[in-house]
Amino acid sequence: MGITRSDIYTDEQNRIATVAKAIGHPARVAILQHIIKTRSCICGDLVDEIGLAQPTISQHLKELKNIGIIKGNIEGTSVCYCIDDTTWKEYRDLLGLFFESHNPSDEDCC
Amino acid sequence: MGITRSDIYTDEQNRIATVAKAIGHPARVAILQHIIKTRSCICGDLVDEIGLAQPTISQHLKELKNIGIIKGNIEGTSVCYCIDDTTWKEYRDLLGLFFESHNPSDEDCC
DNA sequence: TTTATTTATCGTAATATTACTATATATTAA
DNA sequence: TTAATATATAGTAATATTACGATAAATAAA
Numbered sequence: 001m002g003i004t005r006s007d008i009y010t011d012e013q014n015r016i017a018t019v020a021k022a023i024g025h026p027a028r029v030a031i032l033q034h035i036i037k038t039r040s041c042i043c044g045d046l047v048d049e050i051g052l053a054q055p056t057i058s059q060h061l062k063e064l065k066n067i068g069i070i071k072g073n074i075e076g077t078s079v080c081y082c083i084d085d086t087t088w089k090e091y092r093d094l095l096g097l098f099f100e101s102h103n104p105s106d107e108d109c110c
Numbered sequence: 111m112g113i114t115r116s117d118i119y120t121d122e123q124n125r126i127a128t129v130a131k132a133i134g135h136p137a138r139v140a141i142l143q144h145i146i147k148t149r150s151c152i153c154g155d156l157v158d159e160i161g162l163a164q165p166t167i168s169q170h171l172k173e174l175k176n177i178g179i180i181k182g183n184i185e186g187t188s189v190c191y192c193i194d195d196t197t198w199k200e201y202r203d204l205l206g207l208f209f210e211s212h213n214p215s216d217e218d219c220c
Numbered sequence: 221t222t223t224a225t226t227t228a229t230c231g232t233a234a235t236a237t238t239a240c241t242a243t244a245t246a247t248t249a250a
Numbered sequence: 251t252t253a254a255t256a257t258a259t260a261g262t263a264a265t266a267t268t269a270c271g272a273t274a275a276a277t278a279a280a
Contacts, residue, residue, distance in 0.1 A: 082219040102198060109150040231273100250254090
């Protein structure tokens, strides 16, 4: 019925899915890559760089903030966004371990 | 307007987002983990294991097949699903490089 | 052939997402 | 104070996703 039944999954499964889902939009990938490239940036930079409307960028920034992978500090009239290094490491390892849990060098089955 | 404007992003951004989006649901994470654990399984096993209706599992399997991360071989009346090792490696590296593109040991900015 | 088994597809309702315009909010500059 | 600048929020339309029941399709067993 359109609602994800997160109660029937393990915490790990929900966490992996939540992180992957947040990265699962090209605008958010582009935002993260631009922040990484420039070390930090403000919302307006991303609007110019990516070409979406300002409220749309703001909405994507909010989703990235919700999972804690970026943080924003108010600097005068603008907001400086950057990667939250602790969370970044946590998610890098979470997805890294997920992908390492299968060894692709094993023989194929079917 | 609800439609993702994939034309304004790089191929890499779209590919990262597509893979992440496919993994971005706990049922699909659970499916992948169960296939990994049992080396291969059939749709019915996943229905029992996860507890979603059979058409729902079938729908999630289809999405995973669409990005090529799993493959299914018909065996009599059932279908044997397993990981596609070549695609698995490709996506592992794609997301791995994405996460490695930021070095979290650098000094925080804001 | 008939029946059972297994999976896929169709149709659909509930919900979520994406993008926009308009506007509110908050700080800085004049 | 007023105007300018930057971001967030509200509201909304279009689209996508998720889950289900019903049913089709395809093979195996009786």
